[in-house]
Amino acid sequence: MAKDNMKFNSRDYSLKKSSPVGRVICTILLIFWSLVNLYPLFWMVTLSLKDNLQINVTNKFGLPKGWPSQWHWENYTHSELGLLTRVPVFFKNSIIITVLAIGIALVAAMMASYTLTRFQWKASGAFNKMFLLGITVPVQVSLVPLLVTTSQLGLTGTRISLIIPYAAFSLSMAILISNGFMDNIPKELDEAAYIDGCSRYGVFFRIILPLMKPAVSTIGIYSFLQCWNELIIATTLVTKEEMKTLPIGIRNLVGTNKIDYGMIGAAITVATIPMVIVYVLMSKRIQESFIAGAVKG
Amino acid sequence: MNRKSSDTGSIIVFLLPAVLLFVGILVAPIIISTYYSVFDWRFPFDKVYCGFKNYKTLFTSDWYPLWGSIKNVFVLAALSLLIQLPLSLGLALMLGRGIKGERFFLSVNFLPVLISTVVIGLLWRRMYDAEGGIINPILRSLGIIGEENIQWLEANGDKLLMACIIPMLWQYVGYHMLLMYAGVKSVAPELREAAMIDGATPWQVDRFVVIPSMKQVLKVSVIFSVTGSLKSYDLVSILAGDRTSAAAVPSTVLMNTKSIGLYGMSSACAVVIIILCFVAAVLINALFRERD
Numbered sequence: 001m002a003k004d005n006m007k008f009n010s011r012d013y014s015l016k017k018s019s020p021v022g023r024v025i026c027t028i029l030l031i032f033w034s035l036v037n038l039y040p041l042f043w044m045v046t047l048s049l050k051d052n053l054q055i056n057v058t059n060k061f062g063l064p065k066g067w068p069s070q071w072h073w074e075n076y077t078h079s080e081l082g083l084l085t086r087v088p089v090f091f092k093n094s095i096i097i098t099v100l101a102i103g104i105a106l107v108a109a110m111m112a113s114y115t116l117t118r119f120q121w122k123a124s125g126a127f128n129k130m131f132l133l134g135i136t137v138p139v140q141v142s143l144v145p146l147l148v149t150t151s152q153l154g155l156t157g158t159r160i161s162l163i164i165p166y167a168a169f170s171l172s173m174a175i176l177i178s179n180g181f182m183d184n185i186p187k188e189l190d191e192a193a194y195i196d197g198c199s200r201y202g203v204f205f206r207i208i209l210p211l212m213k214p215a216v217s218t219i220g221i222y223s224f225l226q227c228w229n230e231l232i233i234a235t236t237l238v239t240k241e242e243m244k245t246l247p248i249g250i251r252n253l254v255g256t257n258k259i260d261y262g263m264i265g266a267a268i269t270v271a272t273i274p275m276v277i278v279y280v281l282m283s284k285r286i287q288e289s290f291i292a293g294a295v296k297g
Numbered sequence: 298m299n300r301k302s303s304d305t306g307s308i309i310v311f312l313l314p315a316v317l318l319f320v321g322i323l324v325a326p327i328i329i330s331t332y333y334s335v336f337d338w339r340f341p342f343d344k345v346y347c348g349f350k351n352y353k354t355l356f357t358s359d360w361y362p363l364w365g366s367i368k369n370v371f372v373l374a375a376l377s378l379l380i381q382l383p384l385s386l387g388l389a390l391m392l393g394r395g396i397k398g399e400r401f402f403l404s405v406n407f408l409p410v411l412i413s414t415v416v417i418g419l420l421w422r423r424m425y426d427a428e429g430g431i432i433n434p435i436l437r438s439l440g441i442i443g444e445e446n447i448q449w450l451e452a453n454g455d456k457l458l459m460a461c462i463i464p465m466l467w468q469y470v471g472y473h474m475l476l477m478y479a480g481v482k483s484v485a486p487e488l489r490e491a492a493m494i495d496g497a498t499p500w501q502v503d504r505f506v507v508i509p510s511m512k513q514v515l516k517v518s519v520i521f522s523v524t525g526s527l528k529s530y531d532l533v534s535i536l537a538g539d540r541t542s543a544a545a546v547p548s549t550v551l552m553n554t555k556s557i558g559l560y561g562m563s564s565a566c567a568v569v570i571i572i573l574c575f576v577a578a579v580l581i582n583a584l585f586r587e588r589d
Contacts, residue, residue: 168322
């Protein structure tokens, strides 16, 4: 009896050590769901290398035969669509806008967190709640006011007209995460610095900021998800081709041209591959940063 | 002690950038949108005060299907809670227990989150296509549909809403999975071990130990998926267009009225969307608090 119990107790929570049946079922389910995630992307790539006949009739599911000479690379290089010249411009715009927006949100959030976690003052709780409430505010509420204001200021179609709203809408989440990280920095460090004659500013720049480095990638990934795909504000404020961000650029490219299915495939593949490469190289870091946000937030 | 006296100054300095951004881009526009929403405003003409006429029109006229759109996002939110989140939780629990290929499965499942929604929309539009698409042939080979191709994206057809909802649910399963995975991993191993020693099966450990201690993460997931549903736009816009009524969401009504210059009407939609989001967030918070 006692021996039985021992055996039972030593059973581990880990699936690696549980019954083979459960393990196999779980693995099958996970593989199935991975295919549901991966196949559409694989199919997207195959689409970009086929002609209409293959797509519609002869080869719906797989890669075309005859690599590489019979693959329809011209879907990528077709001059009418101009993928290889236009998409890099969209990428450049999206990167500039996203990076600056994240930078602004990051700085503003860390500064705000410093007062919210380190100073004792009456309205601190109220401000904290206000910033938190901002997480549920959708970009839609700012649309018409932004449209009217930017055109009054003559800023319609400029990068700054997207950067500032993107920074603002990333801010709440950034403050929430930043608060979590800053709370974990021991207050004794501040005290020691004050005794050594540091001011409030000195402590922020010399003690807090250097220790907030791990927060940067976490805030970065959450803000990135907020900014990179943004469609509503970008569609409304940006009309000039050379200022278009990736989402509206690609949508416009595919929407306005009478083009082959293969070219649509090529356009969305070109827009996706760089992201996938970055993700493959940094997936561990990205996931860990994301997870840190979930735990701290 | 002398630190205190200079605090007011430094509080203002440190808080200023965040407050400026927040008030300028979030708070002020909420007030301005509410103000615009009571004007009959056909841009580029001047606005004329009209009371609640915009709201009345939006909720009664067939041209601006706001009422139907609210029903649609409720369907979306309900399906997120019933299908998307349980799926995410199942994946998170399986992966959280430790299984061969854990890292790989996590990465693959999170991948759609990072891909542009525009790309996903355009991709699914091709997949649904009756001619070159793959959804119809796949369903046929599984025996789910007959010889006839289904026109999933037929303008204002009865399949359109479902066709928009499926990729929306699919894309963010990985997002919630990773949040919940973080929750599973943050449960102290001692708690699980104690339960195992008391004779619980792994399933019982999940049900009675792991899930209850993930409450905070689950709340965040529920709030994000419900408010995300209420303000959804991208995929509907690409799969069904802004002028749809069958698959309308409040944001497509907002974008449609904005694009034809009806700024007052558009602002009224914005006000409705933010009220929906706030009410949902407050209700969900209250529900989770009650469970304590």
